[in-house]
Amino acid sequence: MRGHDRINNCLPEELIIEIFRRLESKPSRDACSLVCKRWLSLERFSRTTLRIGASFSPDFFVDLLSRRFLHITSIHVDERLSASLPSLSPPSKRKRGKNKSSPSSSKRKDLTDKTNSEAENAESCSLTDAGLTALANGFPKIENLSLIWCPNVSSVGLQSLAQKCTSLKSLDLQGCYVGDQGLAAVGKYCKQLEELNLRFCEGLTDAGVIDLVVGCAKSLKSIGVAASAKITDLSMEAVGSHCKLLEVLFLDSEYIHDKGVVAVAQGCNRLKNLKLQCVNVTDEAFSAVGDSCSSLEQLALYSFQQFTDKGMRAIGKGCKKLKTLTLSDCYFVSCKGLEAIAHGCKELTRVEINGCHNIGTHGLEAIGRSCPRLSELALLYCQRIGNSALQAIGKGCKSLEILHLVDCSGIGDIAMCSIAKGCRNLKKLHIRRCYEIGNKGVIAVGKHCKSLTELSLRFCDKVGDVALIAIGEGCSLQQLNVSGCHQIGDAGISAIARGCPRLTHLDISVLQNIGDMSLAELGEGCPMLKDLVLSHCHHITDNGLNHLLQRCKLLETCHMVYCTGITSAGVATVVSSCPHIKKVLIEKWKVSERTIRRAGSVISYLCMDL
Template identity: 25%
Template sequence: MEVVSESDDAETSIIHLPDDCLSFIFQRLDNVADHDSFGLTCRRWLNIQNINRRCVQFECSFTILNPASLSQPNPDVNSYHLHRLLTRFQWLEHLSLAGCMVLNDSSLTSLRIPGARLRGLYLDCCFGISDDGIFTIASFCPNLRVLSLHRCNISDIGLETLARASLPLLCVNLSYCPLVSDFGIKALSQACLQLESVKISSCKSITGVGFNNCSPTLIYVDAESCQLEPKGITGIISGGGIEFLNLSGVSCYIKEGLVPIGSGIASKLRILNLRMCRTVGDESIEAIAKGCPVLQEWNLALCHEIKVLGWEAVGKWCRNLKKLHVNYCRNLCDQGLLALRGGCTNLRILYMSGNARLTPTAVEMFRLHRADITLRTEDMMAIGPYWRTYPQEWT
């Protein structure tokens, strides 16, 4: 029988494994409890756990997939807590401070610790963050790709600061930032040539003209409830790369102001949300149906001015359409449904409810002739590529 000496046994102990081996083991722990308790073993293992942490999100903050609502806002997270957190986790790539409403501009000075490695920063509903905080971010986070400023107190000055810093931004969330206007958007879109996604929902001072001559990399724009002008809509699609466009509830002053979308510039458009665009008419619908050949999902719910000619254009030209929303469209009648039934050869889901002019007979005939289409009553849109920028750990 072979005898193992104490010295031999010590040499094979896990304690003597180099840090890279311990990191390899830590990264492959499948059990959540083991993953969280790894650092309780000793100081060295705690350090291994800390340097392998890439994402931090406060559990108290609102759900990152639904930034429109706060679930458990945390008024207690202050500058001291943030400094201790970033001192411990110095290798972070994604940091969410969403819902930490006590934090102010001076709190962000702690970003100098992990700043060079930071790729995503989420400050949704940090009401104390203003243009001064944006200057700090631009100074300490030169490699930032994703910046979410939902409901922050920033203005065009902050966006100009980001533009001058030449950050490699891909995705920016400016929804519900009332002080942001076309001037700030222009500065950002002209400086950030890799920009892919922009959210400007409910920014009432933005008309869209700031996007003129934007980069062809811009594929996603969420402009829900904005007061866009026809020239602004042209500006949004001017780069030619747009694939996802949300214009739900926009205030467009000209009835056929959406015609430019079908001019051929937005030929890559796949998802278009025109929900509650109550004045959009047949001319715009026909232009979009012809000029957006790869359109896969189109939300026309509550678009009351679309009549038979518009529905016939959808049926005739939207050959790649897979999902169509027609909920509560007042002028969708039996003839319009017949046009949809005879066209849209790839349609698979039709969201339809509250259409008072449709007769039960027309609906049953649609079911009979298009058994390949599922009729649904809910009005759910695809989320779009912007939300894919969140780390997998948060989804």
């Protein structure tokens, strides 16, 4: 009944707060907070996470937020993200009249003057030690803190934070130039710390890391180090000696050798996740991992120069619980090494092989024969893997749900038919520049893989309309990317539009045979479309956009550069017809002054002025 509040008068605060906590998206929570003052207060009371980007004054924001949100436990400050402050002064063309001297106008003027003065100082756009101190004072119960690329934060601020935020469990200092004193303070006061990320912290040395490790030895479970020239094997030896609960280790360093990795392997027998990019680590270290880390579940190795089949055999022999394996640019690992993993690690669920040029068909056949629980397979730049490898996967890995193929010239329709017939639970299929895969393989996927929701066929120039017709008849896609498949035309896209009403993401860029008919069909059949890429489609015009946008009101992004048939009128139609639009990529000369005034914040240009 109009005029009667049926919610606030009946529901207690505890129940409304619980409803807010169950809302997953921030826009939904923000919308609820605008209903009334009570809901605004309760939403602030229930919020536990804050995210802050680079702004005109992070220090000022931290102090302001600490007074409004009282129960925050997680704060993420990422100065790679821009978060420009809305204009605080009224538009110049509007006359304010008597309101010029109003108190609110005066406050806005004072804040605007403050903003302008701070903008002249480069450091005003970065969180400083003062801001970190304000954060510690305002949020003493914080448990998770991320400071990503905050260059003006030093040991002084970190010491202040550590002394007051003793409940800290997760600390991410990626790209911060903090020193040893700050890290030592964290080790001294934050005895509950479980996760620590020190990637690209160039100001640290072994002394600071060792002090922290000794202080947090009873709680530390995850450590990440990358590109820190003064963190060496000494730090890893301290980790191995003290951190008996360590489960996750990420190392990207040319200053770490076998000695450091062996110390961690022998001292941290609970290790579950190991990611290494260390050019000076050899098979000796992996022999220790195989001997001591029987709980290892995830192993990722990048750009190894001295890692061979010997190390792979050690892993296969000792790490029976291994579920995820990533090998990237490991040039000296061959099929024999992968066979050793397959025979020893039968619990594998995910395998990624990227640029390992000595791994061929036989190695992957072993995976197909021995690892029936495989659910995700990624083969990138694997020129020596042929059709029979995927035939073995199709025969032995019935649980496969995700398949990525990039630049695999030996894989064709025979392989895809085997995957389609054997892996009928396939949900995501991403193929790029596999020129031997054509209509026959994709038709088999459409016929047998009814659960497929994501399909990407980028630059597969043998795939045409008949393949997409089969997909439209057999699968209900949510995402489709056929960029560069020049044989696809209106018939194929129209079949997708008729058969995939749940489609939300579509990329049909660089398709020369696509015209307005496709857009009209998409408008009729795919009202849930959110992301659309039309770049380099020369036969699409403003008329097609008009038909599309009559029903596709949920569109958020639209890329349409080098579309000669789209004019400034089409761009204006997109921004005016789509209330949720966030990004339009277009040539600058196609954007009218009126469109800029109306939606300049969502327009992105192909080329920026120098």
